[in-house]
Amino acid sequence: MCLTTLPGLNHTPVARAEPSPSPPYQPPPVPVDPNAEVLELKKGAQLAPPVVVDILSVSTDLSGDSGREESNDNIKLTLQSEVLFAKDSANLGARADARITEAAREIGQNSPRKITIHGFTDNLGTYAHGKALSTRRAEAVRKALAAQLGTSATSYETVGKSEDDPVADNSTEEGRKKNRRVEISFARGAGE
Known part of the structure; x- marks a missing residue:
């Protein structure tokens, strides 16, 4: 608010409201069913504070046998086991x-x-069999x-x-097929 004197009126200050800036846009709240089981919290539990996830993109090739997640800091390549291995085997297939x-090329570009x-x-x-096989x-x-990247300062x-x-x-x-996978993660750019 500012005070202004108007001409010819004995210079009496008059209050005039300045336009206030518009508040930032807030989308309307999403309606939530408070009785939905998936939203129930145990007595005394509280929701964690919201966080901002830095994923820039997630993609899967059309055949569904590989995927790529990219964030500001990291890249994760997912290779489905059916493409890499025969059933119950750890020997890489043709x-x-x-x-x-492809993975080695991308890793090499990021060093x-x-x-x-x-x-x-x-x-x-x-579980023990799955642990040994996945290892x-x-x-x-x-x-x-x-073997493809050669000797370097990279640790695994x-x-x-x-x-x-x-x-x-x-x-x-279908779900089990998606769960049988190998994920390769590394930092974007040179170093971590």
């Missing part, structure tokens, strides 16, 4: 060569200091990448995750 070459390779299985069989598969991918971490961290429902074959 179709794996092209996918490993990361560390590459993390996670192997995953579905929930069929024992051997992650190690097979590591060896193939190292391989982890067998068995059925942990599924990306789909293990109760269907």
Whole structure:
């Protein structure tokens, strides 16, 4: 608010409201069913504060046998196990060569200091069997990448995750197929 004197009126100050800036646009709240089971919190629990996720893009090739997630800092390549390995095997198959070459090319363009390779299985069989198989598969991918990238200052971490961290429902074959995968993660650009 500012005070202004008007001419010819004994210079009496008059209050005049200045236009206030418009508030930033706020989308209307999303209607939420407070009785929905998926939204129930245990007594005394609170929601975590909201966070901003920095994913720039997520893509999958048309055949569905590989995917790519890219954030401001990292790149994660996902290769489906059916493309890399025969059933219950950790030996790379003939179709794996092209996918490993593509991954090696992208890794080479970014020159990361560390590459993390996670192997995953579905929930069929024992957890211990899945752990051993996923570890051997992650190690097979590591060896193939190292052979293509040559000796460098890059270190590798391989982890067998068995059925942990599924990306789909293990109760269907389609879901189990998505869960059988190898993920290759590394920092964007040179170094971490």
